[in-house]
Structures are given as C-alpha cells and as structure tokens.
Amino acid sequence: xxxxxxxxxxxxxxxxxxxxxxxxxxxxxxxxxxxxxxxxxxxxxxxxxxxxxxxxxxxxxxxxxxxxxxxxxxxxxxxxxxxxxxxxxxxxxxxxxxxxxxxxxxxxxxxxxxxxxxxxxxxxxxxxxxxxxxxxxxxxxxxxxxxxxxxxxxxxxxxxxxxxxxxxxxxxxxxxxxxxxxxxxxxxxxxxxxxxxxxxxxxxxxxxxxxxxxxxxxxxxxxxxxxxxxxxxxxxxxxxxxxxxxxxxxxxxxxxxxxxxxxxxxxxxxxxxxxxxxxxxxxxxxxxxxxxxxxxxxxxxxxxxxxxxxxxxxxxxxxxxxxxxxxxxxxxxxxxxxxxxxxxxxxxxxxxxxxxxxxxxxxxxxxxxxxxxxxxxxxxxxxxxxxxxxxxxxxxxxxxxxxxxxxxxxxxxxxxxxxxxxxxxxxxxxxxxxxxxxxxxxxxxxxxxxxxxxxxxxxxxxxxxxxxxxxxxxxxxxxxxxxxxxx
Amino acid sequence: xxxxxxxxxxxxxxxxxxxxxxxxxxxxxxxxxxxxxxxxxxxxxxxxxxxxxxxxxxxxxxxxxxxxxxxxxxxxxxxxxxxxxxxxxxxxxxxxxxxxxxxxxxxxxxxxxxxxxxxxxxxxxxxxxxxxxxxxxxxxxxxxxxxxxxxxxxxxxxxxxxxxxxxxxxxxxxxxxxxxxxxxxxxxxxxxxxxxxxxxxxxxxxxxxxxxxxxxxxxxxxxxxxxxxxxxxxxxxxxxxxxxxxxxxxxxxxxxxxxxxxxxxxxxxxxxxxxxxxxxxxxxxxxxxxxxxxxxxxxxxxxxxxxxxxxxxxxxxxxxxxxxxxxx
Numbered sequence: 001x002x003x004x005x006x007x008x009x010x011x012x013x014x015x016x017x018x019x020x021x022x023x024x025x026x027x028x029x030x031x032x033x034x035x036x037x038x039x040x041x042x043x044x045x046x047x048x049x050x051x052x053x054x055x056x057x058x059x060x061x062x063x064x065x066x067x068x069x070x071x072x073x074x075x076x077x078x079x080x081x082x083x084x085x086x087x088x089x090x091x092x093x094x095x096x097x098x099x100x101x102x103x104x105x106x107x108x109x110x111x112x113x114x115x116x117x118x119x120x121x122x123x124x125x126x127x128x129x130x131x132x133x134x135x136x137x138x139x140x141x142x143x144x145x146x147x148x149x150x151x152x153x154x155x156x157x158x159x160x161x162x163x164x165x166x167x168x169x170x171x172x173x174x175x176x177x178x179x180x181x182x183x184x185x186x187x188x189x190x191x192x193x194x195x196x197x198x199x200x201x202x203x204x205x206x207x208x209x210x211x212x213x214x215x216x217x218x219x220x221x222x223x224x225x226x227x228x229x230x231x232x233x234x235x236x237x238x239x240x241x242x243x244x245x246x247x248x249x250x251x252x253x254x255x256x257x258x259x260x261x262x263x264x265x266x267x268x269x270x271x272x273x274x275x276x277x278x279x280x281x282x283x284x285x286x287x288x289x290x291x292x293x294x295x296x297x298x299x300x301x302x303x304x305x306x307x308x309x310x311x312x313x314x315x316x317x318x319x320x321x322x323x324x325x326x327x328x329x330x331x332x333x334x335x336x337x338x339x340x341x342x343x344x345x346x347x348x349x350x351x352x353x354x355x356x357x358x359x360x361x362x363x364x365x366x367x368x369x370x371x372x373x374x375x376x377x378x379x380x381x382x383x384x385x386x387x388x389x390x391x392x393x394x395x396x397x398x399x400x401x402x403x404x405x406x407x408x409x410x411x412x413x414x415x416x417x418x419x420x421x422x423x424x425x426x427x428x429x430x431x432x433x434x435x436x437x438x439x440x441x442x443x444x445x446x447x448x449x450x451x452x453x454x455x456x457x458x459x460x461x462x463x464x465x466x467x468x469x470x471x472x473x474x475x476x477x478x479x480x481x482x483x484x485x486x487x
Numbered sequence: 488x489x490x491x492x493x494x495x496x497x498x499x500x501x502x503x504x505x506x507x508x509x510x511x512x513x514x515x516x517x518x519x520x521x522x523x524x525x526x527x528x529x530x531x532x533x534x535x536x537x538x539x540x541x542x543x544x545x546x547x548x549x550x551x552x553x554x555x556x557x558x559x560x561x562x563x564x565x566x567x568x569x570x571x572x573x574x575x576x577x578x579x580x581x582x583x584x585x586x587x588x589x590x591x592x593x594x595x596x597x598x599x600x601x602x603x604x605x606x607x608x609x610x611x612x613x614x615x616x617x618x619x620x621x622x623x624x625x626x627x628x629x630x631x632x633x634x635x636x637x638x639x640x641x642x643x644x645x646x647x648x649x650x651x652x653x654x655x656x657x658x659x660x661x662x663x664x665x666x667x668x669x670x671x672x673x674x675x676x677x678x679x680x681x682x683x684x685x686x687x688x689x690x691x692x693x694x695x696x697x698x699x700x701x702x703x704x705x706x707x708x709x710x711x712x713x714x715x716x717x718x719x720x721x722x723x724x725x726x727x728x729x730x731x732x733x734x735x736x737x738x739x740x741x742x743x744x745x746x747x748x749x750x751x752x753x754x755x756x757x758x759x760x761x762x763x764x765x766x767x768x769x770x771x772x773x774x775x776x777x778x779x780x781x782x783x784x785x786x787x788x789x790x791x792x793x794x795x796x797x798x799x800x801x802x803x804x805x806x807x808x809x810x811x812x813x814x815x
Contacts, residue, residue, distance in 0.1 A: 121595075129598040136599075139543040261507070263554060264536030292759045293509045293550070304509040304759050308538045308550040 005038040006045055006432055007423065013434055016160040016420040018083055029086040029483055036195040037081070042430060049080050049425060052191045061183050061241060076180055077476030079424045080191065083437060083458040084199070090454060090482040093156065093165060093441065096349030098450035099339060101152050101443045104172055104326050106342040107335075108148035112139050112322055122341050123334045127358070130409050131331065132379055133324025135287060137294055137307065144218040144280075144316035145447045148323055151175060151211065152443040153457075156349070160418030166350045168417070168438065170332065172323045174284050177457045177477075178207055178442045179242035182249075184457075184479040200484040202454035207442065208249035210453075211282075214446045215250075218316035219279035227276060228252045229269060231260070231283040233301045243284050257285070262305030267315045280316045287321050329378040329412045330356050352417055357408040366413040367404065370397050373413040375404070388467065390416060419467055422478065424460055436461045438469045439480065455480030489570045489739040490525075491693060492777040495713075497756050498769045499560040505762030508553045512756045513745045514564035515547035516690070522743055525567040532561040544686075544752060546745035558764075562756060567777050570739040577629035581722040583621070583681075586628050590682045597684035597720060599748050606655050606749035607676045613660075616642075616677050628683060632719045632729060635677045639670055640734035652750070667715045667732040668750050674717045674731045675749070684720040686746045688728065689713070689753040693740040693774050713755070713772055718746065742774075 004010070004024060012020050019030045026034040037045070056075050085093075110117050111128060112135075118125045128134055153175025155168040185204055189196050212228070219226035232243035234256050247254035253269065260278060261268050268275035283290065289299040294307040309315045325331060333354040336347040355362040355373075366373060370389050377385030387400045404411050421434035441456030458478040459469035469475040495514055518524040529549055537551030553560060594601055603609045616638055624634035646664040656672045659665035665673075675685040692714035716730040716737060728737025745753040 118595075125595050126598050126602075130602065136543040140541070261554070262509070263552060265538040265550075293511055293757070297757075297759055304507065305550065305552055308540075311540050312538050 006040060006042060006425075007034070007038060010423055010432055011434065013421070014160075015418060015434060015436075016158055016163050017434060018158070018420055018422045018437070019081075020423075029084045032198045033082070033084065033195050036192070036198060045080070045425070046427075046430065048191050049427065052078060052080055052187050055187050055190065056183070059183065061180070077462055078184060078187065079435075079460055079462070079476055079478045080188075081423050081425060081432070082188065082479040082481050083422050083439070084481045084483065085455065087483050087485060092348065094452050094454075096165075096167075096347070097152075097154055097441055097443050097452055099343065099345060099348050100154065100167065100170070100335065101149055101445050101450045103335065103338040103342050104152070104170060105147065105149045105445060107338045108172075108320065108323060108326055109146055110342075111325060112141065117338070117341060120341070122337055123331075127330060127334075127356075128325060130358075131325050131328045133287070133322075133328060135322035135324070138311075138320075138322045141311050141321075142313065143320045144220065144313070147214075147218070147318075147445060147447045148172075148320035149326070149443075149445050150214055150318040150320075152445070153177060153440050154443060156439045156441070157417055158420035158439075160420050163420075164350055165439075166352050166417060167335075168352065169329075170327055170335070171440075172326050173319060174286065175440070175442065176239040176242050176284070177440055177459075178453075179245040180477050181442065181453070181455070181457050181480070182207060183245075184477060188479040199481060201481040202484055204453040204455060207444075207453045208246060210444050210451050211246070212250040212252070214444055215252075215280045215282055215318060217446065218318065220313055220316070221277075221279055226279045227269065228280040228282065229255045229260070229278055231255055231257065231281050231285055231303075233285050233289070237284070239284065246282075252282070257300070257302045260303045260306075262303055262309055265305075265309050265312045265314055267303065267306065267309045278315060280318065282318050287324060290317075290321065324379065327379075329354070329376050330358065330409070333412070352414045355413045357404050357411040357413065362413075363404060363408050366411075367401055370401060370413075372415065374416055375400055375411055375413045377410055378412055379410070388416070416467075419461075419469075422458070422460065424462065424478070426462075433464065435464075436467050436469065437478065454482035488572075489693075490777040491568050491570075491742065491774055493564075493566050493568065493691060493742065494771075494773045495564045495566075495691075495755070496771045496773075497562040498771075499562075500767050500769075501558050501560075501760075501762065501764040502766075503762060503764035504556045504558055505760045505764050505766075506554060506556045508557070508560060508758060508760035509550070510552070510560075510562070510756065510758035511548055511550045512562060512564070513542075513546050513548055513689075513753055514562075514566075514755055515549070515744070516566050516568045517546070517743045517745065521571050523569040523571070525569055527564070527566045530563045530565075532559075532563075533557050542752075544745070544747045546747070546753065568742050570742065572739075576736065577633075577721045577724050577727050579627065579629050579721055579723045581628050582626050583628055583631055584626075586722060587682065593682070593684055593720070600684040600686045600720070601679050601682070602748075603679070604749045604751070606751060607672050607679065608655060608657065609680050610657060610660065610676065613656075613673075613676050613680050616673075617681050620677070629721050629724070629727070631681070632674075632678055632683065632721065632727075636674055636717075636729040636731040637734065639673050639677070639731040643670060643673065643731075645670070645732060670732040671715045671717045672749060674719075674729060678717075678719050686718050686726065687715065687749050687753060688718050688743055688746045689715050689750070689755065690744045691742040691772060691774060692733070693742065695740070713770065714741070715750070716741065 021027050149172045153171040156165045157168050158165050215228045216223045216226045230247040267278040269278050285301050288295045290302040291306040292299045293304045339347045355366050357363045373389045375387040419436035422437050423432045424435040425432050437458050437460045439458055441452050444451045458480045459475050460478055461469045462476045515527045516524040533553050535551040535553045539549045542548050620631055620635040624630040644664040649664040650658045650669050656676050659669035678685040718726040718728050721727045730737050747753045
C-alpha cells in the first residue's frame, strides 16, 4: 500500500470516481500516476501548480466571461491532476463518435438536399422547419465535397450511476476549446514530466495539421494554391485566443470581416499587395452574422455578399452554414434514429432521454416534474438558457414554467445525469477533493473518415457539488490522457 | 393568352457618397405551367457584377455589387411575359369537414405555408372572420376561401400609406385598412389558421385598359403596377390565386414574380452599403402589351415553347439549359 500523501482522506462519495474504484484503491489506468503524485509532498505539488498557472499567464492563454462584468479576459483555470482514459474505453468512444459524426453529416446533406428522411417520415417535418436555426437560405446549396460537419466538439458525460458515457450535445456549429487541449498538454509535460513519461500517453499535437489538411482539400482551385483564412469575430470574442492560436498553428491568415471583400461572387482578402482570392474560410462567426445581405442586416462581423460566393462554390466555409439544425436540442433526440436510417447501424454511444416540450404530453410531464429535470433552450449552448431543476428556487421554477408554456418548441427537458468526478486540487484548502467533469473530444471529418485526437477537453466544475462545467460559467479544465495499447 | 413587356425601375438616391453596395433582387417573373418568362434582362447603373440562383421557394434571385463610390444606383429589370390561361373558378367540392380529417397530412407537406410568421401571426380577431366565412359559404374549401377573400375585400378599406412595408396583420386589423400587401397577409392569416395552406404572391397587376387587345403602343402605363395577392392550396386542384384587394378573380392581368411565406420572402429589392448617407427610393413599373416591329400584336403566333435568353447577369453564371433543368 502506497502512502496516500496528497490523497489522504479523499472521499469518492456516492459518485463514479474516474481515479478510484474504491477509497484508496486507484483504477488500473491511474496506478502509475497515483504512485507519482502520492509520493509528492503537498508543498511540492503546490509549487508545480503555481508553475503551471504562471506558464498559462505568460503565454496569455485566456478566455472571456461575458456575464461577470470584470473586464474582458481571464485565465482558464487549469487543474493539474489529469483525467485518464484506458485505451479500450477510448476505442469505444472513438467508434461511437465517428458513427455519430457520419450520421450528422448525412442528415445535414439530406435535410438541405433531397430530404428523404422527411419523406420517409423518420422525423416530423414540423420539428425541422420550426427550428430557428434551420436555414432555408442554403436549401439546395452544394457544399464543397459534401462536408457539413468538418469539426464537431461532442460533449460526453459519464453517468455516475452506470459508469456509461452519454452524449450530451453535438456542437456542430463552431465548437471551441481545442487550443486548451493542446496547451494543457504542453504545460502538463513541463510541469509533471515524470508522471507523464511513466504513463505512455497518446499524442494530440497533430490536430492543427489534420484540420489544415481538411481545409485545404475544400479549395475549388486545387490544394496547391489554396488561400485559407480563419474568420474571427474579433478581439472581444470569448474564444479570440483560440482563433489566433489556431491560425498561427496552421500557418493561415487570421482575418475579420472587414479584411475580406466580395466582388462578382468571389471572396478576396485585402492585403498590402492588393486583393488576394480566398478559397476556404474557417469561420468562427455565427451563421446569422456571416453576411448582412442574406442574414442580419445589422451585422458588422461578416462579409456582405459572402453567401453568394458560397452558393456559387467559389469559396468553402467550415463548418457549413445551417448546421444549427443538428445542434437543436429537440433534434438531438432523433440522432439515434439518424444512425439507424443513414448507416443501418445501432448507436454505439448512449443519449439522454429527452422530453420535447413541443409535444403536449411531454410538456405536461415536464411541468409536473420540473424540480427533478434539467430544462434547456433548444438553440443555446454553453450552459446559457438552462434550468437545473433540483437546485433552482421556487421563483426560478415558476419563471421557467411560464417560459415553457409560452414557447414550448423552444425547450426540452432531460433527467439530471449525475456526472462522474475526478480528484481535483483546491488551492484554497490545499487539499484534493472530487469535482464533476465532462469530456469534449474534437472530431474532424474529411469526407471519408473521422479523425479524433485521443482524449479531448475534460472540463471540470471547480465549485464543490457544481455540475456546470462550461468555461463561460466559471468551469476549468484538465489534461486528458488516453493510454497507449494494453491497459 | 396575354403577352406583356414589363420595365421595373428602382432608383436609389443617396445624400452623400456610398460604396461597397451589395444588393439582392427578386424581379424575374416566375416561369411555370401558367406563365412563361420569355426574356429577362437586368441592368444596373453604375455597372455591376453579380450572380443568380433560385431560392428555397423556386424564385429567381439576382445578387450584384457596386464597389466604387457612387451617389445614385438604378436597377432596371425588363422582362417579357406570356400569361397562358386564366384561372378557372375552382369547382372542387371537397367539404371543410372532410378536409379537416386529413389536415395532418397537409401540415407534413406544407409546413411553411401553414405556420404563423412575423407578418402573419395567428391572432384572435381572425377567428371571427373564419366563423363568418364558414357561415355564409357553401361549406367547401374552395367556397370558404373565396368567401374569406370577398369578406376581407368588403370589410377592409384600401388606403395607401395606412401601413408600412414592415407592418404585420396586427396593424391592418386594428386600422381596418391597408394596402395589397396587408390584404394578402390577412387572407393568408385566415386560411392558415383554418388549417389550409396559403402562400404570398408578389407581382404586377396590368391595368385594365392596357390589357385589352385594342390598346395602342402609346398607351404605355406609367403607373405603379406592383401588386400582391395570395394563392391557396385547393384540394384536387392545386395552388389557386385569390385577390382580396381587387375582389376579382386572379386572371391574365396578374403577373407573378415570386412567392413565399409572406412579404419577407419576396421583397423585390434589398441591399446594404457602406457610407453614412441616407437614401431615398423611387420605383417605377411600366407594363404594355408586347407587340412586333410593325406595331401589331403577335400573340396568336406564339406556338413554340418559351426560350428565355439569359440576362446580362446570368450569362456569366447560369446558361439557359441549366435554368431549365433546375425547374424540376
């Protein structure tokens, strides 16, 4: 028995603990890390932690919380104790995610094309057509190489009861966070090199190269001459750090809408050597703001006329326009059906039972059981527009009940999934305690196969007992290790 | 059959210099079994470059941009249109009650033309019109629609300027007045709320004097002929036109440009530009019967199918054959 050191008195509670199968007993994949960490004096660990924080600060790895009114940028809290997944478990996740991404891409192709799934009545037309993110503007548009979901950041959680992974959200519009995966890994290898070396962790550093390869393949003028740009909303966006980071890693230009101009259905970038044609835009701007001629006339973030060029096929956008329909949380309930319909396979990953408030019967059930359910607005992400029934006060419950009645199509409800926990260091007490986590792997689709860098972003709710892991709601992150080969 | 030449001119005048102007127009007449668009030509001053496509409702959309500084922009759409047959009054005898038992099928097929929209919300005052029309009609879907159209024509006053281009039917209902856009939206509101699909149609109404075969070439109409009405899905018949503004059947004098859920889907001209100047807009539509070089009507000579020559803008992007194939 190893001296528990840092983990002295650690309680797994009634939750699935990613590190310990029972108090003091680390799971197989954590054995080596446990030995390394347990042998560290608390002061030594604290020192390493400060070093890691300093490293993030110096590199300017930040993000923005809009609601706290404390100015624009802050450090993304990082917890030094990694989340480790055994190889076999990752293989299962990898297969499940690939299957899901393929099905989502086929669904988007179909829904903006022939709509066979509607004709075959596998999903009601009204549910699709009443989605605010269904874009009639791109019906019939042929996208480059048939790819809609170039990048998906699919959120998974491990149910604390069964220990199984569930898909929570698909995030097929403009998922963010991959820069933290890459930076977390870098900082980890520097801060805890001995633990990292002992564990044989699969690498993640090939993500930018793989993304760049896919973007280049979308060019209508061939890959050699492809001019690729990353379109950012600007420095005030919460993910601006990531935009600049990825542009730099891929060696492409970072542009804002005003740096681009459309003439006669072709997109150009304004440079000091004159206009240069642009072939592919990795856009981190929402559909509605992309083109003030087609979408919101008041948008100053986009490029007027861009949709004309997109439609004509002279420029490719990643991700495609209109993907929000697949992100709709009511449509989410049908993804298992998409997998069966398009691929003829049974879903590998589980999804959470979902009540569509648009169905009168579901609405009635939801209103009766509001305190036990999570209510989500169908078009939102990042933890906005949510009600956590079990922790909400009476006023908040009443407020949501009114909202559900007024606009039922806008809401779904799900039972609360108890998230698994990972030991996390609490600097205020200098001790380690269990904190809830989710997992967001980043899936890249090149039109033939799905590539997923092993692991992804483990987001952690740093407040005790909190289930909200979103960075925009004050969550932090951990490095995620997928071990090589035999477990 | 009636054949018309149309010239739709839109003039923007800006108080100061503007640049990087991007525009999208829906001005090309529909081309289908009831109406042929024989030719279409779009020209802009200053000159511009553009692309064309068909939107989700099958309408032709032309986009163009003017990058350099300018103070005026003129968009001129010239088309020649052949109206094939007048609508025959719908004779279908499907009763409303029978229709209701199949309504879930319609919702599946025509969701966009049954759901409430920003311009056409489902409102309580429409119920009263539904009840009145149900009482006085013959109980068929076609009869109900015609009666509703007549009721709206009788009850609402046509008052130019009573509403504005962004008005929903809430405004016209409270005023008891409106323009053709509001009349069409009102009819759509009633039929949709009754569970019958309806779509908005924008186009032109050729003045009566011009439409008669005796009209001379110099009887060119300088008036504002832009018009709007509605088409309703009548069982066993298809989309039928109803014109609650005019109170008359939709016939050979109605030229269809575009259709959609409401005005928002068919706005003839919309655009954005750079510059702090305000703009004023004037629209002029001229319609006249199309005649041959010697001044004679040649309507009777038309026997072959329509061959729409590509417009200035389309020539670059959309060969005529491609246009035909995309109609399916």
